[in-house]
Amino acid sequence: MVEGLTTTIHIASLVMAGWCLVSTFRDQPMVVPHLAGMTVLWLILIGQAVTSTVLITGGARPAEPVVFVSYLATVVLLPPACAVWGLMDRSRWGPAVIAVACLVLPVLMVRLEQLWGPAVA
Structure with a gap:
C-alpha cells in the first residue's frame, strides 16, 4: 500500500x-x-487498489490475504454504491448517506494498513 x-x-x-x-x-x-x-x-481508491494488487502480485503479502482483499473490495465498492443511493434520495438524507460512507472509509483504510503492515518484509 502507498502511504x-x-x-x-x-x-x-x-x-x-x-x-x-x-x-x-x-x-x-x-x-x-x-x-x-x-x-x-x-478514482483515488481505485489507484490504491491497483497499487496494492500489483504489490501482492509482485510478492508482497499482507498478514491475512483473504481479509485484506475483502476490505479492499469493500473500500472500492462503497463510494459508488453510496453515491447512487444518495443521488436517488432527493431529500436532505442523500448527502447524509455520502457523509456516513466518507466517515467509514478512513476507518477501513486504517484497517487495511494494519493488515498490510505486519507481513511486509
Whole structure:
C-alpha cells in the first residue's frame, strides 16, 4: 500500500464528509458537485487498489490475504454504491448517506494498513 495515497484518501474522505454534512444541515439534496467529489475519491481508491494488487502480485503479502482483499473490495465498492443511493434520495438524507460512507472509509483504510503492515518484509 502507498502511504501517500492512504493519506490522500483520509483527507479527501473527511473533506467530502464535512461538505455533505453541511449540505445535510442546510436541507439540500445531493447535487452534481457532490457526485464529482465522490468520483475523485473513488478514482483515488481505485489507484490504491491497483497499487496494492500489483504489490501482492509482485510478492508482497499482507498478514491475512483473504481479509485484506475483502476490505479492499469493500473500500472500492462503497463510494459508488453510496453515491447512487444518495443521488436517488432527493431529500436532505442523500448527502447524509455520502457523509456516513466518507466517515467509514478512513476507518477501513486504517484497517487495511494494519493488515498490510505486519507481513511486509
